[in-house]
Amino acid sequence: MKTKANILVLGTSGAGKSTLINSVIGKEVAKVGHGQHETKKLQPYVSEDLNFQLIDSRGFEYSSWNTHKAVKDMKTWIKNGLKDEKTRIHMLWFCVDATSKRFTKQTIKTVEDVKKEWKDVPIIVILTKSFFRAEDEDNIEMVRNTFCKVAKKTGMPLAIIPILAQPPKGENIVPRGIEELIQVTQINLDSAVRASDEAVKKYDLKCKKIKSQTLTVGAATSGVVVGAIPIDFPDAAVLTPLETMLISGIARVYKLDQSDELVKKIIARILEAGTVSMVAKAAINKLKLIPGIANIAADVLNAIVAGLIVFGIGQAASIIMEKVYIGDMDSSELDWINAIVESSMGNVIRKVTETISMNHGEYNVKDIIKALVSE
Ligand SMILES: Nc1nc2c(ncn2[C@@H]2O[C@H](COP(=O)(O)OP(=O)(O)OP(=O)(O)O)[C@@H](O)[C@H]2O)c(=O)[nH]1
Ligand SMILES: [Mg+2]
Known part of the structure; x- marks a missing residue:
């Protein structure tokens, strides 16, 4: 059987990483938090229908102990993945909470820190909890502008996709964005795998x-x-x-x-x-x-x-x-x-x-x- 590509799902705590994973896999596999840090360690989730597996991570907040722990765990995973094909990371899904209206250079720097050894790994930014279509454009603009400031180092994301993984309770709003996310991911996974081969060679040298x-x-x-x-x-x-x-x-x-x-x-x-x-x-x-x-x-x-x-x-x-x-x-x-x-x-x-x-x-x-x- 062909090994599946790995996608690391990261972002601030409570952004909705686990909710997104459940939605993409189509089952309640990852535990969702209520008012506390829920996901404590890196955990892969697989679906038979997809050619990639999703790795859930502990959320980070800049300069906190959680960030330190989260970054450390991810770095260890990525390092091991450079030696072992099965755990190699091919893409990052970077979750940004669309309701927070805040997205700073510092948050990108944390991600940058995670992927230091792994510069070529492509990023898709997911605007989670995009309840209102009317806000999409502003939110995308906010993420794009912040990335532009650091693009020399990180490169720009492949795409910035607003997503609503779950309808809000009691409201008549439908989930959206998951199909587009899967499509963009699949189109880009091929080149992502190629990029990661390059990175493995660089790391080896x-x-x-x-x-x-x-x-x-x-x-x-x-x-x-x-x-x-x-x-x-x-x-x-x-x-x-x-x-x-x-x-x-x-x-x-x-x-x-x-x-x-x-x-x-x-x-x-x-x-x-x-x-x-x-x-x-x-x-x-x-x-x-x-x-x-x-x-x-x-x-x-x-x-x-x-x-x-x-x-x-x-x-x-x-x-x-x-x-x-x-x-x-x-x-x-x-x-x-x-x-x-x-x-x-x-x-x-x-x-x-x-x-x-x-x-x-x-x-x-x-x-x-x-x-x-x-x-
Ligand atoms: N209605 C709705 N709620 C969401 C959505 N995404 C996340 N939430 C809520 O946001 C809260 C945090 O979601 P999680 O999926 O646990 O977030 P996380 O990023 O995994 O959080 P940590 O594991 O703590 O880092 C939960 O109360 C979710 O129900 C969404 O698309 N729609
Ligand atoms: Mg979680």
């Missing part, structure tokens, strides 16, 4: 990058220790085992087959470019010439330079392995590898120079590492 960076920082710190052995020069031969381990670790993060001839060649090329090549030697010399750094005792200086070289190599290896992983590379000649190593070394030199100059010539390991790992 981000995780791999963070893992490689952790390895790199660890190795660079060991580089400092190796470099502290009194030698004239952060000797390539002394560092090589450490660098080999680091590059091999990063290849493992990117799930590359290290028995493959091309992967072997790439690893050898990174190692060569980062240790014995002209690029590496020039980088070592430049690092030693950074203003302020020369005041440091020679053996400590060697240690620092060694650490920085290892850092540059680790960063280059991560960029290179990512290219191999996504297949964005030229395998016929490998000079592009040298170019990446050179640019990473340049980057390290630039960031270290900037940090030391910002600290008025004082050398501070913590600040340097912070600058190096920042984008």
Whole structure:
């Protein structure tokens, strides 16, 4: 059976999320609240007739504990969904209470916070409790205007749909808007699924990058220790085992087959470019010439330079392995590898120079590492 798309239904507390879900599913599945926060946790609801399932959520109010809890739960769900196809979110139904006449940038920001990892997920805004057609236009305008203010970050919603899920008691008003909502949803789900595939890839690469960076920082710190052995020069031969381990670790993060001839060649090329090549030697010399750094005792200086070289190599290896992983590379000649190593070394030199100059010539390991790992 094909897995159903997932739609996360969110919005302020009491907006009518659970009522809407019951209406779309056609059964009283979700508990509706009376004067209190009713829905306490994320809960999926399925209908055989629909190609999507609806996930009910705890309502939020800006800056309240509930908002914090609601956002935290949704983020966890979305994160897990990035790993597991079944729980992946493909669309948001963002419920706005049409009777409240209030819709602020802050509310959108809360939603933005929920979908940080998930920028491409499309939103449909549902104006719940749209009792009066005469107010539709003003309400739509209010939502549109507020979105316009933050559209650069969030994008605009696919649609803003006034809905009355349930007739008010004792009044002769008919429900409306559900068919239109289902239609707009179904038309857009295809592209939503495509958008989410993209987001999963992005997230996967981000995780791999963070893992490689952790390895790199660890190795660079060991580089400092190796470099502290009194030698004239952060000797390539002394560092090589450490660098080999680091590059091999990063290849493992990117799930590359290290028995493959091309992967072997790439690893050898990174190692060569980062240790014995002209690029590496020039980088070592430049690092030693950074203003302020020369005041440091020679053996400590060697240690620092060694650490920085290892850092540059680790960063280059991560960029290179990512290219191999996504297949964005030229395998016929490998000079592009040298170019990446050179640019990473340049980057390290630039960031270290900037940090030391910002600290008025004082050398501070913590600040340097912070600058190096920042984008
Ligand atoms: N008449 C009418 N009442 C509605 C409609 N939608 C929501 N309500 C009422 O609004 C109140 C809150 O509705 P819920 O569906 O529980 O709202 P919720 O967003 O799920 O609230 P939480 O779970 O607490 O976050 C209830 O009293 C509903 O009966 C509607 O379309 N028509
Ligand atoms: Mg609810």
